[in-house]
Amino acid sequence: MLENIKAEIIYYKIPKDFELEFNICGACNMRLLTSVENDEGKILSVLARAVSRNKIIIITGEIDDTLVENIAGAINFATETLDDLEIVCSKALFSKTIKGSVPLLTEDAVLGGCIVECGEQSLILLSSEKAVQREIMKNLIEPYLHAIGEYETDDEDEAENIFEGQNQTDDIYVVNDENETEDEQPIPNEEIPAPDCTEEKTDFVFNIDPEEIVPEKRENTGLSITSLILLILLFIIVLSLVYLLIISPILNGVSIIENFKNIIDKLQ
Numbered sequence: 001m002l003e004n005i006k007a008e009i010i011y012y013k014i015p016k017d018f019e020l021e022f023n024i025c026g027a028c029n030m031r032l033l034t035s036v037e038n039d040e041g042k043i044l045s046v047l048a049r050a051v052s053r054n055k056i057i058i059i060t061g062e063i064d065d066t067l068v069e070n071i072a073g074a075i076n077f078a079t080e081t082l083d084d085l086e087i088v089c090s091k092a093l094f095s096k097t098i099k100g101s102v103p104l105l106t107e108d109a110v111l112g113g114c115i116v117e118c119g120e121q122s123l124i125l126l127s128s129e130k131a132v133q134r135e136i137m138k139n140l141i142e143p144y145l146h147a148i149g150e151y152e153t154d155d156e157d158e159a160e161n162i163f164e165g166q167n168q169t170d171d172i173y174v175v176n177d178e179n180e181t182e183d184e185q186p187i188p189n190e191e192i193p194a195p196d197c198t199e200e201k202t203d204f205v206f207n208i209d210p211e212e213i214v215p216e217k218r219e220n221t222g223l224s225i226t227s228l229i230l231l232i233l234l235f236i237i238v239l240s241l242v243y244l245l246i247i248s249p250i251l252n253g254v255s256i257i258e259n260f261k262n263i264i265d266k267l268q
Contacts, residue, residue, distance in 0.1 A: 005149065008033040008050040012043055012061030014128050020060065020137070027142045028149025030056070043067070044074050051121065051204045056145070060126040060133070063113070065096045068125065072098045075118070075204045082111065098125075104136045112136040115144065118204045122148070 007030045009021065016034055025032055033054070037046045050057045059071070065079075072079045078099040094111070097103050101116035104126070112127040113136065124141065127133055249259035 004029045004031040005056060006031050006054045007056035008035065008054045010046055010050055010059045011036045012059060013038050014061040023137050023142060024145065027145035044070060055120060056122050058124045058126055060128050063094050063125055063127065065094045068094055068096045104140050106132055106135045121204055123204065
């Protein structure tokens with residue numbers, strides 16, 4: 001069974017985007033995680049954590065040239081400016097890309113991000129400007145993710161076909177020819193060593209101390225401040241009703257039934 005591709009979206013200084021997540025999940029089979037980080041000093045640590053556990057990492061939000069340079073430096077890449085292309089002015093705050101990456105441009109030559117690959121991993125920088133983001137997602141990123149999903153499927157199918165094509169054969173016995181001369185020596189039955197398939201595949205390497213990687217933020221499942229205030233008010237109201245309907249009549253020598261009758265008479 002083909003496993004889902006592990007992917008993560010990091011939102012930088014912007015809230016989560018359901019439309020973006022829906023479109024990404026629709027491109028191929030994947031297990032999608034999301035992270036939100038508003039601290040400029042922690043974004044690289046969050047990115048390092050995402051790289052350590054995912055094949056595809058997407059960063060979107062308030063991306064500028066400084067952030068692009070910091071990300072490139074953290075993964076031992078340089079940056080470059082697309083001087084040979086006429087970049088149309090847009091709301092995007094960055095004009096640099098990671099050197100060796102594929103720039104993501106709209107049909108009007110608006111720079112909306114880039115894709116850089118290292119080993120089996122892909123790092124995607126994506127503008128949060130809606131018009132630019134939607135066009136790049138539809139024309140570039142979704143086909144790219146779909147191609148990755150098909151590649152994973154083709155690899156599994158090819159492996160299955162290899163095993164299916166290996167049918168069990170009967171043992172073969174070699175009968176020596178009577179006319180065999182003494183000079184002819186039988187070929188020794190030596191086992192052919194299996195090829196070394198443990199070739200190391202290098203992924204992104206971060207220049208960050210593992211101890212500096214911030215732990216993943218867990219959503220608070222406890223009571224919020226608003227819920228706590230409402231519960232306190234509800235508790236006070238219940239106590240007030242108990243005092244007025246039960247405790248106060250008893251202290252005044254009035255039975256509870258008689259007190260209810262008096263309240264009903266007053267309401268009528």
